[in-house]
Amino acid sequence: MSVSLESEESRPRGRNETEEERADRRWVELLQEVRVAQTGVQILLAFLLSIVFTRRFAELGDVDRAIFVVTVVLGAASTGALIGPVSFHRFVTGRQLKPQTVEWASRLTVTGLLLLLCTVTSALLLILRVVLGHAGAYWITGALFAWFASCWFLLPAWARRKAPERPRGR
Template identity: 50%
Template structure:
């Protein structure tokens, strides 16, 4: 028993419950964005101009829609996991699996946004510059979503090693 009268397994479950709640709050933003983007992508095929796009742009559209569907499904997957695992004292496992799905969903969402942007800009301008702009945006996502958090994590670990610094 620990100081608060709970054993380590119970504390672990409570900590996992808190982490799970935090994850759900975080993923709601990404889920909403993915669902809205996917909805817009689905509606494009029903516009009159869709029949006028080139076969290459149509292929890019198809890939983008599939990526959007997979990103949306991946970001929603932690909810399905929760439904299956809730009540089975598997919250730590649920948190680990959910975190991995959220990261994968964010990567897929970033790629989907990049592909949608490339398609939009290419159809709108007919310029190969669309690919460079979309690539720059995806690079910016990598910086914001991966590099900056990684830098912050490293800085935090360095501070933890040198207390009082």
């Protein structure tokens, strides 16, 4: 059975969904993505919060304590941004704002991922300074920052740029 090229080309590409259906689908996808990031940042933040109560914490110098404080603040900010979409959705549910909610939640998620990148980098710097000393810690942390930024932001941005433009409604 053969299909003519003309019929394949004339078929619409993408999904045939209403704006509301698209918003619902995007919302479910966003929630799945946020669950992964939330779990990671919450475990990291819990670990960071417990460090203060260990004996070794008292031995940290001023620079390492400052890095620790920055790391905890970044972790808390990341947690807030990544939990934000849930709260946002809860407050506007039933107000016919699903497409706008998805946009704002998406922005909060990207902000949370940026803050998570900074949190992980800062935590790595602190750990590597304690383990390796000052010199090696900065090089390794810088390399890992570049790796995470590439995986989380640069590669998706490159793929998005290379993808063909699609009409807004699909």
